[in-house]
Amino acid sequence: MTGPQRAAALMLALGEERASGLLSRMFDDEVRDISAAMASLGTVQAVQVEELCKDFVEQIGQAGALVGSWETTERMLLRTLPRERVTQIMEEIRGPAGRTMWDKLGNVNEVVLANYLKNEYPQTVAVVLSKIKPDHAARVLALLPEGFAMEVVMRMLRMESPQAEALEGVERTLKAEFMSNLARSARRDAHETMAEIFNNLDRTAETRILSELEGRSAESAARIRALMFTFEDLRRLDSGGMQVLLRVVDKEKLTIALKGASETLREFFLRNMSERAGRLLRDDIAALGPVRLKDVDTAQALIVATAKELAQQGEIRLSQGKEEEMVY
Template sequence: MQLKTGPQKAAALLLTLGDDKAAVLFARMHEDEIRDLSTAMATLGKVPADQIEALCHEFADSLGNTGNIVGSWEVTERMLLKTLPRDRVSQIMEEIRGPAGRTMWDKLGNVNETVLANYLKNEYPQTVAVVLSKVKPDHAARVLSLLPEATAMEVVMRMLRMENVQKEALEGVERTLKMEFMSNLARAQRRDAHEMMAEIFNNLDRSAETRILTALEDRSREAAERIRALMFTFDDLQRLDSAGIQVLLRAVEKDKLALAMKGASERLRDLFLKNMSERAAKLLKDDIAALGPVRLRDVDEAQAIVVATAKDLAAQGEIQLSDGRDEEMLT
């Protein structure tokens, strides 16, 4: 690591001084200075001893025996805990672990548009308007296109009527984003690897899922079983109660539902038909019969859309999804 910037040099010096002496210096700093130094320290990496000697001539003798130092997330967190409350340290660490950017609006500009849209769709239109007015236009456009149509139109109208946002209101939005969205995002980025792989497997087509999971079983049966337990597949929809199925039926496009049901098990198909009116059930059966032969890939894609819709509804609290595969639904 080549020390180039002021924060990098200051971070190296603090690491060299050790926890206790660094704590004394941290106690005399402003929060912005602590955040800047923490970011530099956490990303510093390995610094050769000769650079440390060149950085601090007055401590050359003692530093000469220090050898290399390593800046890491763990070391940074340990140092901060010497002087700051644990909740404040957690907030700082989550901020610097989050998407890169100096300000909150810089950070939001580096958040995937789908992730940001999924969060904003549950916020007040005025809040969404403020956020989209602060990020770059191309990013705002992608987020806006992913919002529900009614919400997007309301946000557009708010943005058209928006004047200068009062400083207090802007700070309130920033605080909310820091405490709720960015903190949750940072925690999500550190989620269990098996959960991440389960989500990836949920998006594989059936043949690829079977092939890769079978190969994984040969390498690590325990890992394969954990991933299977965490996956939520189309067949798991039979765990929904009647009210949940009816909500899902209203949310899924009829052509996608027919295609998905074309490849459904008899038990799952019957469960959906029982929760439809007699006329709607007859129409669905007719639609399925009219499809004729279909490609397995098309069926898989339709079933993935139904599952994704169910997950969105669950995230909004409109239906309840079961996590495991050990429970049986009572019908």
């Protein structure tokens, strides 16, 4: 066990009243580290507890096994700290793993991070990409809108070492807006979370894993399928919604995405375009030649993410599930 895990087990063994006295004497970062360890500790067998707490063998032996969970952690913190502070700590430890903000960002899916950063100032995005690992930054940069991405690149090339005040400002913004939203999303139903994950898998992996899941839990597989929103589901958009989507998607990505789409969906897109635009798109698709399935999946996932963002803004309406019928 790590140091924080050992401390967390000891806190649980001492009980809420004694542990709260110890927590009240710790610094915020110590409270956060122990809280994170406690929340993910799970079951600690009595024999392990005895090894950690030889001075309290008798009491701990009677207590038996301990269970660390989100609920016990939050309840213990509430005995010592204000509710607002407890909420902040719990949201932080529920978020992506990592000690610093930049470590945490390195564990955020590139599609999720790109969708957030594309609405920020180019200078802010330049700072963020300069602080995370190059391979992760490259994947995020590739998902940003073309003109915006070039502006970010130029800012990064001209950027000197960011001042401490500027870095602190960016960290505060990310912590208050982005990470807290990610932490709150962690409280969703597990099937919703898995549906989002499956939406970002390539087709081969999605088919393989869902097939295996059906063999183990047909009910879970069915729920995930119902919650997933794929590129093919865009055919459920009404004409107005499709035209809104067409105005904002990158035309090059759309060409690649439709190259691997069904004929039905492709025709649906074309029907919502002008005759000239539709003809040009058909020609572009025909001239594209063979395209890697991975590139098609990436383009389709980006367009689906754009559609979801428009739906959150109230610009379009998406059907929530494979079997849902829309009435207008």
